[in-house]
Amino acid sequence: GENVEQHPSTLSVQEGDSAVIKCTYSDSASNYFPWYKQELGKRPQLIIDIRSNVGEKKDQRIAVTLNKTAKHFSLHITETQPEDSAVYFCAAKPSGYALNFGKGTSLLVTP
Amino acid sequence: DAGVTQSPTHLIKTRGQQVTLRCSPKSGHDTVSWYQQALGQGPQFIFQYYEEEERQRGNFPDRFSGHQFPNYSSELNVNALLLGDSALYLCASSAGTSNTEAFFGQGTRLTVV
Numbered sequence: 059g060e061n062v063e064q065h066p067s068t069l070s071v072q073e074g075d076s077a078v079i080k081c082t083y084s085d086s087a088s089n090y091f092p093w094y095k096q097e098l099g100k101r102p103q104l105i106i107d108i109r110s111n112v113g114e115k116k117d118q119r120i121a122v123t124l125n126k127t128a129k130h131f132s133l134h135i136t137e138t139q140p141e142d143s144a145v146y147f148c149a150a151k152p153s154g155y156a157l158n159f160g161k162g163t164s165l166l167v168t169p
Numbered sequence: 170d171a172g173v174t175q176s177p178t179h180l181i182k183t184r185g186q187q188v189t190l191r192c193s194p195k196s197g198h199d200t201v202s203w204y205q206q207a208l209g210q211g212p213q214f215i216f217q218y219y220e221e222e223e224r225q226r227g228n229f230p231d232r233f234s235g236h237q238f239p240n241y242s243s244e245l246n247v248n249a250l251l252l253g254d255s256a257l258y259l260c261a262s263s264a265g266t267s268n269t270e271a272f273f274g275q276g277t278r279l280t281v282v
Contacts, residue, residue, distance in 0.1 A: 101273040155225045159211030
């Protein structure tokens with residue numbers, strides 16, 4: 059089955075700096091890659107997603123890149139703010155219907 | 170639109186008991202997936218329901234079963250509870266069969282003692 063590896067597990071940055079989280083996947087049939095943000099005690103919320111026919115997608119301070127050949131995708135957050143502090147999960151969807159999640163990255167943005 | 174709603178929010182059960190968790194999908198969504206999220210881990214796929222049938226199942230034992238009703242709401246049942254079943258159970262709904270966004274509910278925190 060699909061195996062999604064996520065790094066780093068924890069990330070601490072200063073407000074205004076950039077944060078990068080990287081994920082790799084194993085199933086070349088995966089064609090949908092969402093990123094979720096989960097604040098403490100709250101539901102995971104989709105922040106950005108990318109499909110396999112696209113190499114990069116941006117939404118304001120957030121961008122995702124996908125390298126299908128290398129089977130990795132990354133989340134980039136620029137000009138980080140304290141409210142960006144949360145756990146971020148990457149996921150991949152191979153053929154089928156299940157989302158396979160990474161183990162998460164705990165991001166802390168310090169003022 | 171209330172989004173995805175789950176009940177109850179918290180539950181404490183004893184080993185060996187059975188539990189039923191409930192999920193109402195977001196308006197307009199017909200597909201419901203269930204995930205188990207252990208502390209400090211990413212969600213793990215349990216199964217997905219579409220048109221009242223289990224469409225795909227993850228690597229979970231038969232103690233985990235589910236149901237989808239004609240109004241698209243869903244239940245997750247777990248029999249013979251083990252301590253290791255303690256986790257946050259998340260329901261996610263989506264529309265149709267394509268790669269559309271999955272909206273998550275707040276989850277049910279199950280503690281098995």
